[in-house]
Amino acid sequence: xxxxxxxxxxxxxxxxRRLRAFYxxxxxxxxxxxxxxxxxxxxxxxxxxxxRLDLLREEAAPTLALPEAGSWSGVTLAVNVESPEEVxxxxxxxxxxxxxxxxxxxxxxxxxxxGYVSDPEGHRxxxxxxxGLLSP
Amino acid sequence: xxxxxxxxxxxxxxxxRRLRAFYxxxxxxxxxxxxxxxxxxxxxxxxxxxxRLDLLREEAAPTLALPEAGSWSGVTLAVNVESPEEVxxxxxxxxxxxxxxxxxxxxxxxxxxxGYVSDPEGHRxxxxxxxGLLSP
Numbered sequence: 001x002x003x004x005x006x007x008x009x010x011x012x013x014x015x016x017r018r019l020r021a022f023y024x025x026x027x028x029x030x031x032x033x034x035x036x037x038x039x040x041x042x043x044x045x046x047x048x049x050x051x052r053l054d055l056l057r058e059e060a061a062p063t064l065a066l067p068e069a070g071s072w073s074g075v076t077l078a079v080n081v082e083s084p085e086e087v088x089x090x091x092x093x094x095x096x097x098x099x100x101x102x103x104x105x106x107x108x109x110x111x112x113x114x115g116y117v118s119d120p121e122g123h124r125x126x127x128x129x130x131x132g133l134l135s136p
Numbered sequence: 137x138x139x140x141x142x143x144x145x146x147x148x149x150x151x152x153r154r155l156r157a158f159y160x161x162x163x164x165x166x167x168x169x170x171x172x173x174x175x176x177x178x179x180x181x182x183x184x185x186x187x188r189l190d191l192l193r194e195e196a197a198p199t200l201a202l203p204e205a206g207s208w209s210g211v212t213l214a215v216n217v218e219s220p221e222e223v224x225x226x227x228x229x230x231x232x233x234x235x236x237x238x239x240x241x242x243x244x245x246x247x248x249x250x251g252y253v254s255d256p257e258g259h260r261x262x263x264x265x266x267x268g269l270l271s272p
Binding site for chain 1: 137138139140141142143144145146147148162163164165169177178179180181182184189192193195196197198200201202203206207208209210211212213214215216217226229230233238239246252259260262263264266269270
């Protein structure tokens, strides 16, 4: 039995200075404990972290190559908002703050609405509305 | 301003049946809304999801190739536990439940202890103790 808990999500950063500036432009504030190789943010019960990619690889994948720059990780992250209208507004805000446009918001078969943007290193963020997720 | 919120972390699954069996063996229970292409779990304020890799790519990275099987994503996830001893116990439990051994637990320069395991598709989980994170 492993506790059902997600304490950290860490993205390996090729250019940490650029990436932390990007998330700063989203209005996200770094927690104490951040340093020149590491930045962390509180996102509810999970911490979101950026850590130098080469250092993260030494710990987490010492026998494997670095991911190729510009490739897709196979992972997505999501920020949910409280209405379909807020999806479009947050999508526009994300682009205005430097995100890449991946897929404009559309209605989804699962009953909500979402679009995708990318950070400067290609990590995908879905901006989504799922009825009932945030408000009961 | 994007809300500082992590609603979902979704891993693209090459073999969803195998991956959901793996997380089931960790004792994680699927939420309603899971189906043959999608499994979701509540991990605190974030949902952890598995979704068919080809379907996730259509949404999130339609112009990019699928990640190469066996490659490292550049992302890590962490489950924190309440003591250094629990790191070693959870690490052993994870292996006993089918995880791959990546790096046995060691003391870390940041003051805690952690090791890394992999799921059947190579996603990395750190099992960690960070003083003060879980208990004030």
